[in-house]
Amino acid sequence: MTDFDYDVVFIGSGHAAFHGAFKLLKAGKKVALIEESKLGGTCPNYGCDAKLLLDGPFEVIQDSQNYQGFGLDTAPQLNWEDLMAYKHEWIDRLPIMMKELIPKVGIDVYEGHGKLLDAHRIDTGDKKITADNIVLATGAHDSVLPVTGKEYIHDSKDFLSIPHLPESIVFIGAGLISLEFASMVMKTGAKIEVIEFSDRALAQYDQKYVDKVVARLEAEGVNFHFNEAVNGVQKNDNGYVVTTESGLEFATGYVFGATGRQANTQGLGLDEVGIAYTKNGISVDDHLRTSLKNVYVSGDVIDKQIPKLTPTATFESNYIASQILGEDDQPINYPAVPYVAYTLPRIAQIGVTPEQTQAASDKYEVKVLPYGQGFDTRHDTDAEMTVIFEKETQKVAGAVIYGGQAASLINILTFVVDKGLTNDDLEQMIFGFPDVTYSALTMLSPNGFMG
Numbered sequence: 001m002t003d004f005d006y007d008v009v010f011i012g013s014g015h016a017a018f019h020g021a022f023k024l025l026k027a028g029k030k031v032a033l034i035e036e037s038k039l040g041g042t043c044p045n046y047g048c049d050a051k052l053l054l055d056g057p058f059e060v061i062q063d064s065q066n067y068q069g070f071g072l073d074t075a076p077q078l079n080w081e082d083l084m085a086y087k088h089e090w091i092d093r094l095p096i097m098m099k100e101l102i103p104k105v106g107i108d109v110y111e112g113h114g115k116l117l118d119a120h121r122i123d124t125g126d127k128k129i130t131a132d133n134i135v136l137a138t139g140a141h142d143s144v145l146p147v148t149g150k151e152y153i154h155d156s157k158d159f160l161s162i163p164h165l166p167e168s169i170v171f172i173g174a175g176l177i178s179l180e181f182a183s184m185v186m187k188t189g190a191k192i193e194v195i196e197f198s199d200r201a202l203a204q205y206d207q208k209y210v211d212k213v214v215a216r217l218e219a220e221g222v223n224f225h226f227n228e229a230v231n232g233v234q235k236n237d238n239g240y241v242v243t244t245e246s247g248l249e250f251a252t253g254y255v256f257g258a259t260g261r262q263a264n265t266q267g268l269g270l271d272e273v274g275i276a277y278t279k280n281g282i283s284v285d286d287h288l289r290t291s292l293k294n295v296y297v298s299g300d301v302i303d304k305q306i307p308k309l310t311p312t313a314t315f316e317s318n319y320i321a322s323q324i325l326g327e328d329d330q331p332i333n334y335p336a337v338p339y340v341a342y343t344l345p346r347i348a349q350i351g352v353t354p355e356q357t358q359a360a361s362d363k364y365e366v367k368v369l370p371y372g373q374g375f376d377t378r379h380d381t382d383a384e385m386t387v388i389f390e391k392e393t394q395k396v397a398g399a400v401i402y403g404g405q406a407a408s409l410i411n412i413l414t415f416v417v418d419k420g421l422t423n424d425d426l427e428q429m430i431f432g433f434p435d436v437t438y439s440a441l442t443m444l445s446p447n448g449f450m451g
């Protein structure tokens with residue numbers, strides 16, 4: 001570095017930024033982060049981590065319900081206020097810790113709104129700085145439904161800090177955020193309506209298992225309304241009334257909207273410096289560069305087909321750091337990406353989907369494995385896997401898992417799919433026993449009890 005204040009400046013401080021920043025720092029580069037809100041971004045503060053902390057006790061309730069009549073007769077009682085205090089105790093300290101740690105290790109932090117002035121100059125709010133390379137890692141935000149009364153619709157950030165749980169909630173959208181939160185709240189006996197614009201929930205997931213999650217939620221009392229478009233929210237003395245274009249009306253105590261997330265492209269100076277973007281995010285080439293070759297894009301703000309998740313943001317951040325360090329000059333090559341819906345029960349999938357095999361039945365063999373029938377699944381009797389084998393090689397090409405332990409199992413299946421292991425390879429290994437992972441892996445083997 002000669003003429004610039006920094007070798008690399010990241011706008012944003014989420015997973016799309018800090019992994020790469022640490023890698024660059026370790027390699028001797030001078031690095032800065034610009035953050036206008038909480039350090040660490042969405043995932044720890046308002047996303048995955050905060051959600052999982054709140055979800056834990058609900059998972060325990062679900063597990064205990066599975067044992068009813070089989071040794072556990074009383075379900076645990078939830079205390080939301082205590083749970084929320086526990087969440088705050090964990091989550092609120094994370095940005096504080098990062099604020100102490102990051103400058104201490106040698107990365108400068110600018111607290112302000114980052115805006116590109118040209119290919120090398122950035123306005124941080126109160127200071128202008130220069131960088132040889134810039135990484136745009138500004139993430140995304142929950143979209144706001146453009147209807148009358150939109151100010152009464154809460155988003156995921158609000159919900160993740162809600163001090164008291166309402167007795168009734170209308171969820172607008174039946175995507176990941178809504179169904180994950182509805183799965184939890186349902187366990188408190190709240191009255192829940194889910195209004196979905198399209199004819200299905202969780203469109204990215206295998207519909208066989210989505211139908212099972214929807215049926216389970218319906219059995220617990222959630223009312224789903226598909227093919228309905230919300231056109232307004234009115235406030236009255238008792239709460240709110242949500243109306244749809246077809247004339248349905250729902251009285252409720254709380255309105256929650258999760259109708260997709262939008263990339264944070266506004267106010268970044270993109271138009272001024274000539275960087276192209278769409279409504280899905282900033283346009284990049286196969287090296288995650290914009291039309292300005294020293295300006296990269298990482299994480300949720302990219303216009304991409306790959307899922308917008310924490311692990312994909314992390315992968316991109318590390319990839320960009322390798323590009324800048326000259327360790328790698330190849331186009332980005334994503335490995336198989338697992339998707340996990342933290343609904344109750346969970347759905348997780350990796351690789352080739354059952355739907356994709358329909359057009360290639362000569363290439364793939366699909367096996368449905370009811371692993372929940374085993375003794376080691378905490379009486380989660382419905383749990384099931386659909387596993388896709390490549391006929392010619394017998395490699396495991398994909399899997400969908402439905403059940404309480406799907407989120408852990410999918411990481412093992414990710415390893416199997418990504419490394420191209422065959423069921424014979426698995427038979428050459430020894431796994432810890434007894435455990436649900438053992439049974440699931442044994443089932444993949446041709447000589448296993450279900451293989």
Ligand SMILES: Cc1cc2nc3c(=O)[nH]c(=O)nc-3n(C[C@H](O)[C@H](O)[C@H](O)COP(=O)(O)OP(=O)(O)OC[C@H]3O[C@@H](n4cnc5c(N)ncnc54)[C@H](O)[C@@H]3O)c2cc1C
Pocket residue numbers: 011012013014015016017034035036037038039040041042043046047048051112113114115137138139140156177264267268298299300301308309310311313342
């Ligand atoms: C409720 C919820 C649950 C989720 N659950 C999961 C999950 O279970 N698993 C999973 O993998 N993913 C989950 N996600 C998605 C995950 O949080 C994101 O994919 C991930 O945070 C993306 O990281 P990022 O760094 O690209 O963006 P972010 O984490 O959004 O970080 C971007 C940062 O940039 C800052 N910023 C924006 N513009 C500027 C600017 N101009 N100047 C300075 N700073 C700026 C923002 O304040 C923010 O801190 C969830 C998301 C939500 C909302």
Ligand SMILES: NC(=O)c1ccc[n+]([C@@H]2O[C@H](COP(=O)([O-])OP(=O)(O)OC[C@H]3O[C@@H](n4cnc5c(N)ncnc54)[C@H](O)[C@@H]3O)[C@@H](O)[C@H]2O)c1
Pocket residue numbers: 145172173174175176177178180195196197198200201202203228229230258259260261307308309339340341342
């Ligand atoms: N487990 C995870 O990995 C996880 C969890 C939560 C969030 N996330 C992140 O957040 C994103 C999901 O956010 P989301 O749940 O808001 O989006 P989504 O795209 O999953 O779901 C939005 C839903 O809202 C519906 N919708 C859109 N407009 C509507 C309208 N006017 N009326 C009624 N329904 C309408 C859509 O048809 C869709 O089903 C993910 O793509 C991911 O980036 C990931």
